[in-house]
Amino acid sequence: MLEDIKIQSLSEDDLPAMLELQRMAYVPELHEPQTLFTAMITFPRSVCLGITKGDVLRGYVLGYAADPEREDFTDGPRDDFDPAVLYLHDLCIAIDAQSSGLGQALYDALEQSARQAGYTRIIANAIDGRLAFWEKQGFTAGAQTAYHGVTATRIEKPLTGESESQSP
Numbered sequence: 001m002l003e004d005i006k007i008q009s010l011s012e013d014d015l016p017a018m019l020e021l022q023r024m025a026y027v028p029e030l031h032e033p034q035t036l037f038t039a040m041i042t043f044p045r046s047v048c049l050g051i052t053k054g055d056v057l058r059g060y061v062l063g064y065a066a067d068p069e070r071e072d073f074t075d076g077p078r079d080d081f082d083p084a085v086l087y088l089h090d091l092c093i094a095i096d097a098q099s100s101g102l103g104q105a106l107y108d109a110l111e112q113s114a115r116q117a118g119y120t121r122i123i124a125n126a127i128d129g130r131l132a133f134w135e136k137q138g139f140t141a142g143a144q145t146a147y148h149g150v151t152a153t154r155i156e157k158p159l160t161g162e163s164e165s166q167s168p
Contacts, residue, residue, distance in 0.1 A: 002101050007109045010041050010048040010060060017057035018050070018092075025092050029148045030127070032090075036076045040064055040089060043077040047086060047113045051093075051106045059093035059102050061110045068123055068156075074148060086114045088124035107137055111159065120159050125152040 010018070015034055022031055041048045045065035050057050064077040066087035073087055088110070093103045114122060125147045126134045134155050135141065142154040 002105060004053055005058075005102065005105065006052045007049055007106060008052075010050045010062075012038060012041060014050055014057060014060070015041075018060050021057065021060065021092050021094055022090075025095055027150070029150055032074075037062070039076040045081065045083065045117075046077065047110055047117060047119075049106060049109055049113065051102055051109075053097075053102075058097045059091070059106050061091040061106050062089040063087060063110060063114065063122070064089065065119075066123065068121070071145070073125070084118065084120040086117075086119040086122045088122050103133070111137075115159055121156060122159060123154070123156045126155045127152040131155070 015037055018037055019034060040046055040062045043064045047061075047063045049061050051059045063086045065081040065083055066073065066077070066085055067081050068085045070078075070087075073089060076089070091103060091107060091110075093100075093106070111122070122139075124134065124139070125145060126139070126141070127147050127150050131141060131153050137157065139155040139157040142156060145152050145154050
């Protein structure tokens, strides 16, 4: 499944495909508006990547600089942030491509881009039973929280040296 893939920065032209992936992959409570996706893609301190197979978007990852003490990320990027901390807002893979290695490839590209941009730490909320995937990437679990009313776990990972994720 990893042949013929391409990972590149997202643009507003990708929004329709991103919204469709989100609609298919997530419960309705986790569906977010196009305005939020636009805010993340256009935020100056963001890392937003898409993975395509052929010409079809098969997944995306969205991250942006954030204050690590912030508790609610539902409204996206804000002007008050720590330039060393990347909040990983979402990593979404098409349902029929999950467990194919695309998520791993996309996460690895995000981490590499984050390092190159000077980030030293990634924080996120692991939702929907996905904590094991994030722990495999080197994240540690913190406090239980909620995101759009769905149970989540706050996770974080320091970025030191080379990539520390463990491929399957």
